[in-house]
Amino acid sequence: MLEQLEATEQYTNQGALIGLDGDNDELLGEVLGALRKMNPLQRQRTVNKLAALPPASKGSRAEMEKHFSELPKHIQEGLRKGELRLADTVIYSIKSVTSKTIKMFETQDDKQTGLRNISNAKLPKNQAMLVSGIILLAGVSADATPDKVMGASYDLIEGFPAIANGEFGLKANKKQLIPDGTSNEVFKTRNFHSVTSGYYKLANPRLIHDDILVELTLELGTMDGIAANTNVWAGLHGTMTTP
Numbered sequence: 001m002l003e004q005l006e007a008t009e010q011y012t013n014q015g016a017l018i019g020l021d022g023d024n025d026e027l028l029g030e031v032l033g034a035l036r037k038m039n040p041l042q043r044q045r046t047v048n049k050l051a052a053l054p055p056a057s058k059g060s061r062a063e064m065e066k067h068f069s070e071l072p073k074h075i076q077e078g079l080r081k082g083e084l085r086l087a088d089t090v091i092y093s094i095k096s097v098t099s100k101t102i103k104m105f106e107t108q109d110d111k112q113t114g115l116r117n118i119s120n121a122k123l124p125k126n127q128a129m130l131v132s133g134i135i136l137l138a139g140v141s142a143d144a145t146p147d148k149v150m151g152a153s154y155d156l157i158e159g160f161p162a163i164a165n166g167e168f169g170l171k172a173n174k175k176q177l178i179p180d181g182t183s184n185e186v187f188k189t190r191n192f193h194s195v196t197s198g199y200y201k202l203a204n205p206r207l208i209h210d211d212i213l214v215e216l217t218l219e220l221g222t223m224d225g226i227a228a229n230t231n232v233w234a235g236l237h238g239t240m241t242t243p
Helices: 002-007 014-018 025-037 040-051 059-066 073-080 146-151
Strands: 085-096 101-103 129-140 167-172 175-183 199-208 214-219 230-242
Touching: 025 040, 059 129, 059 230, 073 230, 085 101, 085 129, 085 146, 129 167, 167 199, 175 199, 175 214, 199 230, 214 230
Parallel strands: none
Antiparallel strands: 085 230, 101 214, 129 199, 129 230, 167 175, 167 214
8 A cells, every 4th residue: 555655656636546535434544554553763754755745736637636536447557556647738630621510530530740649539548638628720721732731820710700600519439528519619719818829728627538439520500701721720638648
């Protein structure tokens, strides 16, 4: 048990990582039992070590720690043993606006720097992610070739009324994380100078497990005013487990 405690020192919300943040009386009893068996000097050193933990985590990392118990068991074990760590990340994808329905992550997608950073619309094994926010931007490329799409400038959707007036939804493994029909108005941040452009902070961060289908879908009411070679850039921002 003490080895478990030592293995989680890289985290600041250690109670969540070892299961002491809830009503886990059995585990708490094991910890207290181990302390009682120590000689007074060793016990005091251990207590001092636990008492000297750094301040609580902030931002998406703190949100991820609160959802530790929802992670798959093999990922929980990897974190406890130090085989996995928590890291800030953005999962992104660029897609062309060629119809009213735009699926940002699709099963036939390949990972390609500048276009998307996951393959087959799934997180790799052992890389569960807590989505804290979503970013949506749009831009027009010189043509539809990958190089031009990657080299285009992406900016606020306010300049693309048909996109700004559309809707979106987010699913993971067919489970609804954000309801279909949510207005794209949430991504309009032109007058919000303290947030990242096009960033929508989730009031209820949602967890996506590894190796399950991620579906972020945009629905437009019209294609009117959409220029040729218009593309959308979408990113899921949050904290991910990583080796």
